[in-house]
Amino acid sequence: MTEPLLDIRRLRVYYGTPGLPVRAVDDVSLVIGEREVVGLVGESGCGKSTLGRGILGLLPEGARADGEVNLNGRNLVGLPLSALRRLRGPELGLIFQEPMTRLNPLLRIADHFQETLEQHESGLTQAEARRRSLETLGRMGIPPTRFNQYPHEFSGGMRQRIMIALALVLRPKLLVADEPTTSLDVIVEGQILALLADLKDNFGTALLLITHNLGIVAEACDRMAVMYAGKIVEEGPVRDVFREPAHPYTRELLRSTISLQTTELHSIPGSPPNLIDPPPGCRFHPRCPNAMRVCAELAPIEQRLDERRRVLCWLHGPAQRVPSGGRLPLEPEAIGMADEA
């Protein structure tokens, strides 16, 4: 296997609080290869956004990271800010849920592009910079006649396209998209997703797509990772995971996704755990229909199901680590309705 583009090893990101820290990302490993489209899916509070920002080092005050985020062999964790700034942009791009966060309402679109290119590719002439900006914008469907307008003159969907173009004009190897379509209408969402899914062909860029919507992952991604309570509980090719989910959370999440094909409403009892003091053993065990005794006591050990899939669940072993009697089903505590989401 060729050298991966991004190799995250045992990353932890904790947020500081007046008390104990919030363990938002708690020992996550993930590999992204060139031109891959990887989906990171999970619900609110699972840590997926923190992971996305942690990769780029964009963490709020009081947060600390530990572990490795290897980009082309260099570990980004612990790099000084100046070095990170040089990498952000040309190597790693990031787009957010709300497009206006990146766009300065006082600058024209042309100025945004000029600023970005000046900062990272100062060797370009004015004309080349302009040509490249217009071309990237054009591929996103923004006509050249609007190059000199201000962000507020564009609609939400177009602003998102501009954001993507701004990230892509530097031809990064990897783009991290954090819920890029959540605030958009469904038809525009489809258009943007088509753009993102084509990035690998049109720009040679790999994409880490962070979302809570399994439909998006199914349609646009090659591989997927499912996050719960700060950990990746399952990872593998999209087809395989959907056809035969290995982790009970994945299975339950699939069943509760409402689509046009849904015939029956399904939900997961209980609510995601508090990340300051997560449950002992497997973090999903209070809500898991397949919970066994061992799940409440010992944290599960990651298992490789085949060369492309892995899962973090006692149902898949390793059998010899399970203490005797551990495989007996767990008595489901009456999940107090007070904990019900």
Add this chain to the structure above:
Amino acid sequence: MRPEISAQGPESHPDGLPLVSVRDLRTYYSIRGTFIDRLAGREAGIVRAVDDVSLDIRRGEVLGLVGESGSGKTTLGRTLLGLVRPTSGSIEFDGREISRLPERQWRPLRRQMQVVFQDPHASLNPAMTIEQAVGHPLQIHGLVRDREQMRLRVIEVLEHCGLAPGADFLAKYPSDLSGGQKQRAVIARAIILNPVLLVADEPVSMLDMSVRAKILELMLALKRDLELTYLYITHDLATARFFCDRIAIMYLGKIVEVGPADAIYADPKHPYTQALLRAIPEPDPERAVPRDLPRGEVPDAALPPLGCPFHPRCSRAFEPCGWESRDLRELLESRWARAAGAAGVEEEQAVVGDLGVLDRPTPEVRLAAPHGRSPAEIVALLERIRSEDPEEPFWRGIDRITAADTRVELDFHMPRQPQLERVGEVDVACHLYDAPPAAT
């Protein structure tokens, strides 16, 4: 012209009177313009948020109001609830005309119709406990004797909504609850008065997937237990399918398709409805991202397209759909966007000149050739564009193109506004379904 909606669905009231009856409703907002405009008292533009809408909500049914942003669905809901004054038209609730009611007379009416908003985190006053918040409606309408009675009633309704034991939640603040719990509290507050109609505006779109089903189930259970009628406003056709008996699709302030839910999902007639259905992300890895979605976005509601508002994005648009000058601008700009960076673009831009004149919507375009160029060049350019893609709906809209001395005259077919017509089980507003012209 009344759309007599087919009576598929739950048993209606014995005398068949719909609970809510809306006719020709319009809610227009004026936009404040520049400072000078304001000083002079002029308005800069009008947003036709709800533009000539007629529909019925039958007792006991769930009517889905589906649309994207700018469709007017939220404004329609708020107008029904009396939170926004309609500009014209009529709203009848239980046989009584309420569109012109003064605020004072709305109060007793509010006991009968309640609302659940989209954002559970913003719908509860951060400074009030759950007991105070959920119990407040009882106080407002003077329905309880004392605090003890209010407490009991609040506990009862909280538990009915799945927050049990209710007593545990009384002293909590909204910040202590999760999103799903907050939404349950909001629903509890809405039903504590035993309303007849519940308007739910995107009640689950801000909740996680694993929680949505719970809230939808709760709403269904309440419908059964309390015999509620729902107006379910959403952009998500997937949840609407589950929940609604009838569905109305809105686009830019107008209803474009309305009918029984099964009929709409089985055989959507309006191209916009078809697009909405195609666009829903499906958790099926065999399906790729749909590539045949309409281009562009919902246009500015202050300056809607002429004719059918969906025509600029519709792949099946043809002559009467409302072609106008801005469509020409869009054609040229998207062409230049696709080819951006290539050599010919600047040349073409020079041939055509300034496109600003195309912003005033009209089916009769007069485009002056820029200095030093001739109109014939523009016509030649257009012909070339057409030959590259003759299937583009834009060309069906053109009646004739002529090159005069100094300018190009481009005339489109006259725009016609589509009206809701019965087609099979549904009503659709689309020229594709116009009855063929009577033989003259």
Add this chain to the structure above:
Amino acid sequence: MAANASRPARSPHGRARLIALGQATKPIREATGTARTMLWVGVAITLFFVVLAAFAPYISPYGFNQYKANGVRFAQLAHPSAAHWMGTTVLSTDVMSRVIWGAQTELTVVAIALVMSVSIGVPLGLVSGYFGGPLDRFLVLIMDALFAFPYLLIAIVIAFLLSSSSIGQGVFTAAIAITVAYVPLYFRVVRNHVVSLREESYVDAARALGARPRTIIRKYVFFNVVQNVPPIATLNAADAILLLAALGFLGYGIQPTQGAEWGYDINRAVSDSASGIWWTAIFPGLAIVLLVTGLTLVGEGLNETLNPVLRRRRFGRIEFDQLDPEQPRD
């Protein structure tokens, strides 16, 4: 609350109030770093002056206008000494006594003025912001016009007008002058906040429930808006002290017979300084500086603590445990 709540507040209700108070003061208790220091230093200074003001009759050695004791007139313009710690003025009054009594004057007038400003400005802002329309436009026009003038100018004009009227000069004139200067400030802050809150979902929801506007304002808007007031009020108080002193300096403040006033004293002391007599000016001046600084520190400290944008929380140290090496990777 509803008129039909005939029972006295039961304990759960009282407990809820305590919890609310606890929640409201949580940011203050959790304050850290500079904000915390500022707050507590400011409070200490302010409290010091409050004590001076409250217990003036007991603390002060002499009356504020007292120029003799036991029939013997005090020395004129005497240096600070054991008998007179801060010296005497040209009228033989004791400087220290006048400083202490001055504290009472300052704080009393400013307190009255602030209470009046808040009682007028906040309700006007609430009503104007919530209802909008012509009333709002009219009030905003007036308030903005007033706000455009320097506080001192307005205060002087009002004091001048009032002193030639039946109210005459004195404590109330000064208080009213200061009130008029500051009402627009509270009005603006409250009104703008209300206008943004008006669009919040929960206010909309309250309308949909059928609540009357005054109920909505009282229960849904007021509490969320009033949090802004304390930091502004304390900073305002600091400014008001200066304003009162300035009025006194210019002769529009209170009458010398009614009480001691620092600004007035400084005015009297101007001529003294030419002769090298420093104690008649320095001590009142220092008092002004200290009190204003104290109040400002409290105000800024409150702002940094309560304002969620500026608030710096205390973060615990994050220690990463040793990771379990048992997680094999390929």
